[in-house]
Amino acid sequence: MSSGDVAGVSLGNPLFERAAPDNPEQLIFLDTTLRDGEQSPGVALSTEDKLAIAGQLARLRVDVIEAGFPYSSPGDFAAVRAIAEQVEGPVIAGLSRCFEADVRATADALRPAARARIHVFIGTSPIHREGQLRMTQAQVYERAVSMTRLARSLCDDVEFSPMDASRTEPEYLADVVSGCIEAGAATINLPDTVGYATPEEWRQLIDWLYQRVPALGGVTLSVHCHNDLGLATANSLASIRSGARQVETCVNGIGERAGNASLEEVAMAVKLHPEVYGVAAQLDHSQLYRTSRMVSQLTGMLVQANKAVVGANAFAHHSGIHQDGMLKDRRTFEIMEPGEVGAGSTLVLGKLSGRHALRERLAQLGYRLDDEELKRAFVRFKDLADRKREVTDRDLEAIVSDQRQEGAEAFHLEHLQVSCGTSLRPTATVRVLLPEGQSREAVAIGDGPIDASFRAIDSLIQIEGELEEFAVQAITAGIDAVGEVTVRLRHEGRISSGHGADTDIIVAAAKAYVHALNRVIAAQGTAPRVAPERMGTERVGTELAR
Numbered sequence: 001m002s003s004g005d006v007a008g009v010s011l012g013n014p015l016f017e018r019a020a021p022d023n024p025e026q027l028i029f030l031d032t033t034l035r036d037g038e039q040s041p042g043v044a045l046s047t048e049d050k051l052a053i054a055g056q057l058a059r060l061r062v063d064v065i066e067a068g069f070p071y072s073s074p075g076d077f078a079a080v081r082a083i084a085e086q087v088e089g090p091v092i093a094g095l096s097r098c099f100e101a102d103v104r105a106t107a108d109a110l111r112p113a114a115r116a117r118i119h120v121f122i123g124t125s126p127i128h129r130e131g132q133l134r135m136t137q138a139q140v141y142e143r144a145v146s147m148t149r150l151a152r153s154l155c156d157d158v159e160f161s162p163m164d165a166s167r168t169e170p171e172y173l174a175d176v177v178s179g180c181i182e183a184g185a186a187t188i189n190l191p192d193t194v195g196y197a198t199p200e201e202w203r204q205l206i207d208w209l210y211q212r213v214p215a216l217g218g219v220t221l222s223v224h225c226h227n228d229l230g231l232a233t234a235n236s237l238a239s240i241r242s243g244a245r246q247v248e249t250c251v252n253g254i255g256e257r258a259g260n261a262s263l264e265e266v267a268m269a270v271k272l273h274p275e276v277y278g279v280a281a282q283l284d285h286s287q288l289y290r291t292s293r294m295v296s297q298l299t300g301m302l303v304q305a306n307k308a309v310v311g312a313n314a315f316a317h318h319s320g321i322h323q324d325g326m327l328k329d330r331r332t333f334e335i336m337e338p339g340e341v342g343a344g345s346t347l348v349l350g351k352l353s354g355r356h357a358l359r360e361r362l363a364q365l366g367y368r369l370d371d372e373e374l375k376r377a378f379v380r381f382k383d384l385a386d387r388k389r390e391v392t393d394r395d396l397e398a399i400v401s402d403q404r405q406e407g408a409e410a411f412h413l414e415h416l417q418v419s420c421g422t423s424l425r426p427t428a429t430v431r432v433l434l435p436e437g438q439s440r441e442a443v444a445i446g447d448g449p450i451d452a453s454f455r456a457i458d459s460l461i462q463i464e465g466e467l468e469e470f471a472v473q474a475i476t477a478g479i480d481a482v483g484e485v486t487v488r489l490r491h492e493g494r495i496s497s498g499h500g501a502d503t504d505i506i507v508a509a510a511k512a513y514v515h516a517l518n519r520v521i522a523a524q525g526t527a528p529r530v531a532p533e534r535m536g537t538e539r540v541g542t543e544l545a546r
């Protein structure tokens, strides 16, 4: 069917005549959410979070997962090792500076992976060489080539990145690229590290490099575009037209500063325009929305409502003319269907659904729960189904993510009761369960019900944190929607995010706060400081003011 076939399912432009190629070349997606994405200010993922995201990236069928930067910290090393051990399917890559100890640590962390890649990089631009590395052109060249060679001796698959390629002298860039290809790099990645390139210039540089370095034709050319000018997706797509066959992306476009090229945007642009890009990815696009939600929940980085492909409004049609068009023919105002990226809110289960149906649906969504986990999820599901007529996939995701969160908690929210109203001072009673199994309770008054709940929790678990961000979103539509709260706490200079979901928004807020505090405690690696128990009572007191 041609891209202009209106009677069929095609949503393309009827004026566009070029046919899609019969045998599109493969476009490799290297996802760096766990490495560059984790470099987003305020994001700190635990090994469990990283494993969950890596598992989801495997379900999305990205080709390469850049799992971390093993030499940068013992935590990063452990996370890369765990992903290399446990995540099957994609190639697992680790980033390494051009130092022998870095390269060896990366090879070590990646050892258990069925397919591993060492990604070595060094700054090549004048400002990086002189301003940061204090090295000459010749020294940077020598280091790049020798460390690529070392990496190649330790791993069959090596990628080399001349950092800040877009601001590097082209002739020198060509020399470094040639040297690293000769030293064994099978992928040459050009980073637009500071998001300075424009699509036209970037293409010119790539076209010129292909001419100047014939050996580039024998390896995979990759691009890694940052979004400082909002051009990361455009630059990545332009590079594909000039021959790049790997793109480095992050889910939701997160990453250093303004972020990286957004995986979902590049993926859908390429999918919808085979006639322009002539490539195909092996992604399962129906996993895009779920991946986006998981990354947003675990990083605490909210997705803006108008974000392309995965934003809450991406498929919402507001104006009368648009709604009218949509009712008559979806293609009038929709270039892709929500279901194509997994954003359709499918009604799945109800009050009468049994445990078997729950297990089946969760498995279809990619969650494999053991019997004990399923038992607990079923109790939550029944509770939700009693309160809510329709239980959707989004609700099930919230149940599982809540449950998994609890498994890793140092203390747990056992009970929350709030009274508030037009003539009442908002008062919250909170009971938490501590690691040794005792419960502690506190009562607090606040400016509002959420403030009162947070104060009551604070009076029990004593962590000097500053609430930096508090955001509420509805996961599902309707009056009985599950609400989702994200909080970001600053504690001793480090940000921890928390996430909670519930049909009651105050309960969701308290869960999110408890989640963030638990992450602070986990990062500290020590037991939580709990307020001393009061004589003769289980309650620790009434906090009237913070």
Ligand code: KIV
Binding pocket: 036, 095, 121, 161, 163, 164, 191, 192, 193, 194, 224, 226
């Ligand atoms: O932006 C960048 O240059 C990078 C490299 C390490 C690939 O992230």
Ligand code: ZN
Binding pocket: 036, 191, 193, 224, 226, 256
């Ligand atoms: Zn980067």
